[in-house]
Amino acid sequence: AQSVTQLDSQVPVFEEAPVELRCNYSSSVSVYLFWYVQYPNQGLQLLLKYLSGSTLVKGINGFEAEFNKSQTSFHLRKPSVHISDTAEYFCAVSAIRGYQKVTFGIGTKLQVIP
């Protein structure tokens, strides 16, 4: 079984400021990790994914995330946010072996303030 905890339900941040959205996971097996973004009235889009290799993963729109196995975390960061980054962000995990459904966190709403 696996679970995902997104520690902040809402994060307000001023435009051009840095942001970090936190994600911790729990799993009895090794996992793949994902961040998705959902804009209003749309489905989810993949931002980035960690499969293996370098623990720092770069995604679209200037986002990056760092996998920390010892802390079971996969926090999402952006050095300078734009108004257009206002959206809901979801962290997700799936087991590497033995098919398991993709498990999503509850989501973090990022509100960029002009």
Added chain:
Amino acid sequence: KAGVTQTPRYLIKTRGQQVTLSCSPISGHRSVSWYQQTPGQGLQFLFEYFSETQRNKGNFPGRFSGRQFSNSRSEMNVSTLELGDSALYLCASSQGPESSYNSPLHFGNGTRLTVT
């Protein structure tokens, strides 16, 4: 390549009725998953189909059912609707079993169901 298409976009139904939602995956994708999204609950997994077989099922009552056709298109059905079934229902496709562990999900824009 066309994305995942869900129809209809909006539905309003009355308690006790039933509803069928449709999902057409990306061409070549054989896996289709369904999620229910509600405020405060995030995305709750309903079920996943691959090659017309249900491979995984979430913790939803039997009123929620689905199926997949030979062309990979999928439908989900909710019978005896309750007020609490009001939600955004999202469909997602991915390539298939060998790659499904690390293949990202591609989502449709969802069907917003309102039960009155």
